[in-house]
Amino acid sequence: MSLNPTTYWNVSSGEKFAGLDPSDFTARPGSDLAYHTDIFIIAVLALAVLCRFPRAFARLTRASEWKNGYFFHHIRPSAPKPSIAVRRGPSQRSQRSAKTMVSDESDTVYDPTYLAYRERKGEPAPRNYPPHVAVCWPLLRSTVVFLRARVAPGFSIGQTLCLAVYFGVLAYCAFYKSSPFQDPVRAGFVAMSQLPIVFALATKNNLLGVLLGLGYEKLNFLHRFAGKMLVLAVNVHSVGYFYKWSAEGTFTQSIKLPMVVWGFVGLVCVDILYVFSTPFWRQRAYNVFLSSHFIGFGLLLPACWFHKPVMVPYVLATLAIYALDRLLRILKTRIKTATIRPIPELGLTRVEIPHLNAGWRAGQHVQLRVLSAGMGWTGWMEAHPFTIASCGTNIGVGGAQEGLVLMCKKAGDWTNDLFELAKVGGYSERGVQRDVKVMVEGPYGGPGHAIWASYSAAVFIVGGSGITFALSAIQELIQKDLDGASRVKAIELVWMVQDPASLTPLLPMFNMMIQQSDRAPLRICVYYTRAPNMTFHKDLMHPSMSLSPGRPRMSRILEDVITRTVGLGAGDKDRLGHTGMLVACCGPVGLSDDMVKAVGNVEKVRRNQVGGIEVHEEVFGW
Ligand SMILES: Cc1cc2nc3c(=O)[nH]c(=O)nc-3n(C[C@H](O)[C@H](O)[C@H](O)COP(=O)(O)OP(=O)(O)OC[C@H]3O[C@@H](n4cnc5c(N)ncnc54)[C@H](O)[C@@H]3O)c2cc1C
Known part of the structure; x- marks a missing residue:
């Protein structure tokens, strides 16, 4: 049978072309199912957003939270704000020595004079402690600990459950009253339903992330999973048709049809995307991974557009998501x-x-x-x-x-x-x-929606260059404390480095941060794993700082901070009780896993004493 492309789209006649049903070119129940799958996924996500709404609301009731976190700008340095009058204890002597050392230190990473700037005292600032909304009800704390536990490096039970539900929804859509060999178009509809979702989860400015209070990098596991499902569905769809055409003896005719050629382009695109997205390429040749994504998706969208008219709304939705992201990125x-x-x-x-x-x-x-x-x-x-x-x-x-x-x-x-x-x-x-x-x-x-200054205690566990993360966080906490806008009563920094010499350039900064943290005492513990090349002069260190060989015992550190926090008793910062302990970690995946394990090992009674323990993880990679 010869195929006439002009009559090809005329499905009203009901004529069957080369292994393709007329209904293959029109919307049919499978496409409705794909549409409803997307609606269901959006409904589940909306529920998650609703659960996080109290936190978002508490944060956004503070005007300062609207100004920070979205766009960079420059503000004119104003006259120093009056800070809460702080009582200086015996540490004043070491403060002086730290300053002296700064002037001698030619290669310091930070010049801490800004801290002296903040020290000028005027009238005590009014106290304006931030609201604290815990991530879950006290009754659910043990459940959260369970969900955070790891099933694989960097991957939690919670994430696994989330993906299992996602898989179940897609499997239902793919196999409900359908078989991939008799009804290969169904898998195509599943792929179609995933197209905007994969794009939405890949964008840096995605609405879901904003509403959930999660950065795009935290949603990356969902992007990868949705992407894999799309690749799988496209391959099942294609193999199903190859099988069908071969069985009917129409393979060579069908493969020449323009819509099939476009489908084939789409298949090659998604397979290339998959191959170059594997950790092998991401870690060894990031630019190859990135270029393959640009080229692959750049071709996939026109391929979908010309493959089937029913895909056009999905392609348009995807383009709209992408265009909005690009616009925001420019802004x-x-x-x-x-x-x-x-x-x-x-x-x-x-x-x-x-x-x-x-x-x-x-x-x-x-x-x-x-x-x-x-x-x-x-x-x-x-x-x-x-x-x-x-x-x-x-x-x-x-x-x-x-x-x-x-x-x-x-x-x-x-x-x-x-x-x-x-x-x-x-x-x-x-x-x-x-x-x-x-x-x-x-x-x-x-x-995200968490306000770090709203916890009773904060612990930062960082490895190597993860110190950047801890520095900004601790400086912000100290500043807020001086402005009377922090509930934090104890701060602990645990830094793991290979060589103790790494401490030298940051020592003046560390000393000054400790000096400034009178109302939320900062303790810094540095651990090194390699034998030092030169003697490190520990006398330059503030008494609240320690330098030790080996690895930290995280459970012990967490216990100590809980004891310190609870031991300080309820002050004006936490009149209504302790508001929890933040444990934030930045470094390799293994470090995060150890931290999560240590948090999970804290006894329930101790966890409750401090008002719960919440975790924040940063990993320098994806
Ligand atoms: C959210 C985030 C925050 C980070 N913050 C810091 C930081 O404060 N200080 C710091 O020293 N490092 C940080 N990194 C790591 C830093 O981005 C990489 O070390 C750097 O991009 C390596 O580039 P390269 O070409 O020199 O090395 P390469 O040899 O090309 O790559 C080394 C590693 O970095 C990854 N990488 C390379 N290019 C990129 C890229 N464009 N985007 C994401 N990953 C990439 C590769 O997958 C590889 O695993 C951060 C990474 C992420 C994801």
Whole structure:
């Protein structure tokens, strides 16, 4: 039978073409099922949003929360705000010594004079403690501990259950009164239903993330799963038709049809996307992974459009989601001059952007492009994520603002090029440095609906360059405390490094942070795993700081912080009782897993004493 493309779309005659039913070109029950699947998934997500609404509401009742976390801007440094009058104890002596050391320290990463700036006292500021809404009811705390437990590195029982439900919904849609061999179009409808969802979960500015209070990187596991389901469905759909056409002896005729050719293009696209998305490519050649995504999705959408008219609304929805994300990304992008400095002890480059000093929350990250020929032919175009290591209003040498600070550890070609670029800068009073134009996009991620200053205690467990995350968070907590806007009574920083020499450039900063944290005492424990090359002068360290070999015993640390917090008794910060302990972790996946295990091991009675333990995880990769 020869096929006439002009009569091909005329399905009203009911004529059967080369193994294809006329109904294959029109909407049919399968497409309704796909549509209802999407509605069901959206309804489940809406329920999740509703559960998180009290937290979102509590946060957004504070005007300051609207200003931070969405767009960068610059604010004029105002006169120092009056801080809550703080009582200085015996630590004053070590404060002086810390300051002396700063002036001697030529290669310090931070100039802590901004802290002195904050020390000027005026009238006590009015206290304005943030509201605290726990992540769950006290009765459900044990359930949350169970859901957080790991089934695989970096993967929790909660995430597994979530994916199991997702899989169940898609399986129902695919197999309800249908078999992939007799009804291969059904799998195509499943793939179609996933198209906008996969895109929505991939965008940096997705509505779901905003409503749930989760950064796009936290929803990445859903994006990957939905993507895999799409790939599977497209392959089942194609194999089903190949089988059907072969059985009917119409394979060669069918494969020439334009809509089938477009379908074939779509199949090749999704398979390429899948192959180049595997950890092998993501970790070894990130740019190949990224380019394959752009090309693959760029071709997939026209392929879907021309494959079947019923797909057009889904393609349009996908394009709308993508266009909105692109628009927001443009609005969130700033081009500024940055000062870059190499910090050899930490093997990283410090990037300082003084003209961006507001608009983010601690723990958020940016996408950074360095617009310099020194980054190589393609390097200047590449965007890399880095966590913000400052809290905006920091004042540097001579009262100048540090603004947004990033610490970029040498990890591969791009970060090595950045370090080399910084090294060939000129000498200044702060060491080697140079100015470059940068493009900063963000801020993204971060604490979401949680207000870290609303907990009774905060523990930060970080490894290596994860210190950037802890620095911004602790500085923000200290600042809020000085403004009378923090409930935190005890802060603990646990930093794991390979070489104790990594501590040297941060020592002045650590000393000053401890000095400032009078009302929320900060304790810093540094652990190192490699034998030191040189003797470290522990006498430069504040008494609240320790340096020890080996790995930390996390359960013990958590117990200590609970004891410290509960031991302080109820003050004006927590008149209504303790508001919980935040345990935030940033580093390799293994570190997060250990932290979650340690939190799970805390006795129920101890957990309840402090008002519950909540966890925040950051991993430098996806
Ligand atoms: C949310 C987030 C926050 C981060 N914050 C910091 C930080 O504050 N300080 C810091 O030193 N590092 C941070 N990183 C890691 C940093 O982004 C990578 O080390 C850097 O991009 C490596 O680039 P490269 O070309 O030098 O190395 P490569 O050898 O190309 O890559 C090394 C590793 O980084 C990953 N990677 C490479 N390029 C990207 C990219 N564009 N996006 C995401 N991952 C990529 C690769 O998958 C690989 O696993 C963060 C990563 C993420 C995801």
